[in-house]
Amino acid sequence: MYFPASELVLDKKNKVYHLGIGPKDISETVILVGDQDRVELISAFFDEITFMHQHREFVTHTGIFNGKKISVISTGIGTDNIDIVINELDALINIDLDLREEKAQKKSLNLIRIGTCGILQASVPIHSFILSQFALGLDNVAHFYELNFTAEENDLCKAITDHINLPKEVIPYMVKASSSLVEKLDSEKVIKGITITSSGFYGPQGRQLNLKTKTQALNERLTSFIQSELKITNFEMESSALFALGKGLGHNCATICLGIANRPNMEFSKGYDKEMDDLIRYVLDRC
Numbered sequence: 213m214y215f216p217a218s219e220l221v222l223d224k225k226n227k228v229y230h231l232g233i234g235p236k237d238i239s240e241t242v243i244l245v246g247d248q249d250r251v252e253l254i255s256a257f258f259d260e261i262t263f264m265h266q267h268r269e270f271v272t273h274t275g276i277f278n279g280k281k282i283s284v285i286s287t288g289i290g291t292d293n294i295d296i297v298i299n300e301l302d303a304l305i306n307i308d309l310d311l312r313e314e315k316a317q318k319k320s321l322n323l324i325r326i327g328t329c330g331i332l333q334a335s336v337p338i339h340s341f342i343l344s345q346f347a348l349g350l351d352n353v354a355h356f357y358e359l360n361f362t363a364e365e366n367d368l369c370k371a372i373t374d375h376i377n378l379p380k381e382v383i384p385y386m387v388k389a390s391s392s393l394v395e396k397l398d399s400e401k402v403i404k405g406i407t408i409t410s411s412g413f414y415g416p417q418g419r420q421l422n423l424k425t426k427t428q429a430l431n432e433r434l435t436s437f438i439q440s441e442l443k444i445t446n447f448e449m450e451s452s453a454l455f456a457l458g459k460g461l462g463h464n465c466a467t468i469c470l471g472i473a474n475r476p477n478m479e480f481s482k483g484y485d486k487e488m489d490d491l492i493r494y495v496l497d498r499c
Contacts, residue, residue, distance in 0.1 A: 349452025
């Protein structure tokens, strides 16, 4: 398949348009973070940094950690940015940018998101490591693509949708994280569950300031859901699109977050620098 200039958009250096990087600039294991300042926090653990680049909010550092090449890229906030990052990362390894043609031999990336989140279970302490087994998308990114969801994903999505009574305009979708990456990141230190990915920070996450929302009592309904011992553990803003697009393109995806707000208890962290460093080291040691 040939990709014309209007569809596969490249810069003057023949690199992908938004990330501004080329195929040799990334590794097969990529850590994704929302906050661009967090890239430097992670690469500070590297034994050597071999590549650094920034274009807009997309910061890329590639280096060596314990003898293995690894990349860190900031996505910015939201599933719309994930749409850009995942498509461009896939293009870097599975499209010949010079010929603008799909490669015959496809490669898979390991994409691990490290982020922060809001906790939806009162019993889960602030600063817990929360590992997403599934992500329920309250955004609409996945609906623009031809994706196949499993019966398990569809059944779980329906069960939650029936339970929480969303506004009729919201059409959710459910995606499972990569089992192999979840297994790598799992331990007695983490709490596993279902992550809710919202399209915003205020109304879509049940917050109301001066503008009245349709999501009053949303968090209480999310908190009370349980099926086959699975509970809804947290809120964040990227994982559903990461899992859906990543899996659709043949990549392995996972998310592990530091819980910095407990919504049922109305608590917020007073500072989490040390805890974020601990989470970063935890993930790097398992990559």
